[in-house]
Amino acid sequence: METPNKEMVKQEQLARFAKALGHPHRVAIVQFLIKQKECYFGRIWEELPIAKATVSQHLKELKDAGIIQGEIEGPRVLYCINKQNWKLMQALFNSFVNQCVCKKDRCCCDDDDDCCC
Numbered sequence: 001m002e003t004p005n006k007e008m009v010k011q012e013q014l015a016r017f018a019k020a021l022g023h024p025h026r027v028a029i030v031q032f033l034i035k036q037k038e039c040y041f042g043r044i045w046e047e048l049p050i051a052k053a054t055v056s057q058h059l060k061e062l063k064d065a066g067i068i069q070g071e072i073e074g075p076r077v078l079y080c081i082n083k084q085n086w087k088l089m090q091a092l093f094n095s096f097v098n099q100c101v102c103k104k105d106r107c108c109c110d111d112d113d114d115c116c117c
Contacts, residue, residue: 014092020065039080
């Protein structure tokens, strides 16, 4: 079993990723960037049905959470998925959602036929 501090760090990171993805526009931005063959160098608000005024705030939230990264190239910013953090996010979410919720001694809402593990 992991130490409480390590577990807490993982929980905090998972919550940070989840919060950053907690808005449909941010999910749309991430999906857009995933589909690009290379880092995107342009005006995302021209590609997605998101107001220009809100795009920068959403990009900031995603960048602060470490899901995307951006580099300034002249007057524009080059955006792409932060691959290292993406792998971490995958591992944290997989670990979280793959926990077995089926317990022998549960007393409410149990239906053994719906057990997922």
